[in-house]
Amino acid sequence: MKKPSRGRTAKKNPKAKSAAAGDVRIIGGQFKRRIVSFIEADGLRPTPDRxxxxxxxxxxxxxxxxxxxxxxAGSGVLGFEALSRGAAHTTFIEVNTAQSNMLRQSAEQLRLDTAAYTVITGTAEEVLSQHQPIEHPFDIVFIDPPYAQDLWQPILSTLITNALIDQSTLIYLEADKDLTPQLEQLEEQLNENRDAQLETTQQMICFECVKQTKVGQVVAGLYRLSPS
Incomplete structure (x- = not known):
């Protein structure tokens, strides 16, 4: 960043100002009340505080x-909130390059240790299929894509297929409708192909709803894989 010339008033960067369309506040933990910013993009809407x-x-x-x-990830507030409350590491996946860069800026502003987070640009399905950013299953997974695109199904399928989650993993799903019928369909699809997809186990795939709530039109639930 260039320093302003002596005796002149520094000019604001209009691009930097217009890049951020909104802010969201972390509500708990060591970063409570700290702000993370997000850009204007289709379907990008942070999970409400409540x-x-x-x-x-x-x-x-x-x-x-x-x-x-x-x-x-979008704004990344779920991942940053997790780190604020004691998570060891968060992997952020964000398809929008500008927002991906914003995630890195937010991490720097929070002064996070670089060992505590990874930001990957790309679609979740492709990243998890090709890159597999961890060696062991995730403990907690947030799947909160733009509601209209129903991306949670291929993402969840990819996580299972690539053994990136197991029966101890807690899976958060957020949508604008009850996901139970679609989860049952996904179970059927995965079980039909489990011999080809899951080389290490012959167990049937079954989703267990641990918690569920509805806030306005938003339906959210916490799930895990369970033995059939």
Whole structure:
């Protein structure tokens, strides 16, 4: 960044100002009340404070030391909130390059240790299929894509297929409708192909709903894989 010439008033960078369309506040933990910013993009809407508070109350006994995936990161507030509350590491995946850069800026502003987070630019399905950013299953996974695109199904399928989650993983899903019928369909699809997809186990895939709530039109639930 260039320093202003002596005796002149520094000019604001209009591009920097217009890049950020909104801010969202971290509501708990060591970064409580700190702000992260996000750009204007289709479908990018941070999880509301009330719902976020409910989610992290659900995760209270599991968040400390957890390996977290924020699969459609957007503002990244779920992943940053997890780190604020004691998670060991968050992997952020964000398809929008500008917002991906914003995530890195937010991490720097929070003065996070670089060992505590990874930001990957790309679609969650492609990143998790090709790059597999961790060696062991995630402890907690946030799947909160733009509602209209129903991306949670291929993301969840990819996580299972690549053994990036197991029966101990807590999976957060957020949508604008009840996901139970679609989860049942996904179970059927995965079980039909489990011999080809899951080389290490012959167990049937079954989703267990641990917690569920509805805030306005938003339906949110915490799930895990369970033995059939």
């Amino acid at each position: 719902l976020r508070e409910t989610l992290f109350n659900w995760l209270l006994a599991d968040i400390h030391g957890a390996r977290v995936l924020d699969s459609c």
